[in-house]
Amino acid sequence: TPEEVARCGPFLQLQIEIIEPQVIVTLGSPAAKYLLNTTTGITKLRGNWSQFSGIPVMPTFHPAYLLRNYTEEIRGFVWSDMQQVMAKLT
Numbered sequence: 001t002p003e004e005v006a007r008c009g010p011f012l013q014l015q016i017e018i019i020e021p022q023v024i025v026t027l028g029s030p031a032a033k034y035l036l037n038t039t040t041g042i043t044k045l046r047g048n049w050s051q052f053s054g055i056p057v058m059p060t061f062h063p064a065y066l067l068r069n070y071t072e073e074i075r076g077f078v079w080s081d082m083q084q085v086m087a088k089l090t
Contacts, residue, residue, distance in 0.1 A: 005034050016053065023088055024055055025081075028062030047081050049088075058085050 012034075016024070026032040029042040035052045036045070036059070045059040060081040066074055 005030055009034055016055070021055060023085055024052060024057045025085055026057060026059045028065065032057075032059035046077060047084070049084070056088055058088075 024035065026035055029045075032042055032045050033039065035057055036050050038045070042059060042061060046061060048059070050057045050059070058081055060078050061074065066078055
């Protein structure tokens with residue numbers, strides 16, 4: 001919910017500062033919208049690199065969405081996103 005995002009967002013930002021990840025993968029629309037400060041939906045965001053505080057961010061579908069829409073096309077999208085992440089890390 002928007003209330004949960006507002007309450008948890010600052011904690012998430014602090015964790016990211018402490019951990020200093022090489023890459024962030026956002027799972028679902030709320031996470032992507034929060035970190036990327038956008039209102040664009042996950043369908044348009046997924047598969048495209050963005051940045052949060054200089055860290056590459058790959059938005060992709062939430063696992064619950066993947067389970068509800070378990071098609072070859074959706075699985076292929078997520079697989080492609082994860083391949084991009086792995087390529088960025090190597």
